[in-house]
Amino acid sequence: MSLVERAEAANLAFNDIPIIDLSHLRDKTPATQQKLAEDIRNACINVGFFYVQNHGISEDDIQGALEMAKTFFSLPHDLKMEIENRKTPNFKGYSPLLSGNNNPYGAGDLQEGFEFGWEELDGGPNNDDQEKSGVMAGANVWPSGLIGFREKVLKYYHAAVNLGKSLFPLFALALNLPDDFFDDKTKNSAALMKLLHYPPQTGIIDDRVIGIGAHTDWECFTILWQEPGIQALQVLNNEKKWVNAPPIPGTLVVNLGDQFARWTNDIFKSTIHRAINRSGVRRYSIPLFFGTDYNVRLEPIPSCTSPERPLKYEIVTAGDYVKSRLQATFDHSKVK
Ligand SMILES: O=C(O)CCC(=O)C(=O)O
């Protein structure tokens, strides 16, 4: 069956999010890779979200980053504001509560965040290619005086980036492409991580204020760690039903973003999701947004278009697309 036929036959009224076992991720036997690619293809065409288990990232690395996220967000407001993302040209740093608004009909996202991108662990600043590679490239900003913060956060970052890099060949196989299809498009791959803190929502609840308003992600895919034991993330199916995506111990969530929807002419789904923390306790999550290089044009793969399925999107570069979405979310036009 062709990709277009598979998309036409898709059942988008999902009620569950599939779990994919990555134990054999590094086993390059063609049959093993094809089986994994098939699982991923089904999840991408029908849901746009899946969990991965046995992903190989150590719990210590995750806990290290989580501990530092908790320490950072408990700093006094003024200290966090010293590295506010509006002060940097590339949106890195701290975003205070309600400063972002992912859903234009909402009144702000009830979350605070800390965003950073590629940086070697052992000291070197961002390399030149990264500097050139687009709106979100350029130096990270780090909070001063937080011992171990940069190291622990970057340790998890690099583990998650390695996982993300190993998924690109599977996405390519899932699209019936050679497994190295994305290699030359992800040389300075945009890989942005965000530590997120969602305070509990108490008092009178305004429905226009939730943790993060309904949105799609902008890059190719996101690898999301969410705090165990707290239900917050929800995914919208095509019957307009919000399906819970609860944290499942030992797993990470992978969801597709708009770049993959554009590459695939919507055959891979960039599914709308949101997070609401009405659990009564603080919630932390850590997404890593994984894109192609910013100069890459988001042109649909030929097998994803047909006379019955014409091109759905205007062709833009990955960088221009992400920049436009960032500006809409954080409204930097107002920033001097
Ligand atoms: O915190 C979550 O569970 C979701 C976060 C998210 O969707 C995002 O940052 O794009």
Ligand SMILES: [Fe+2]
């Ligand atoms: Fe998201």
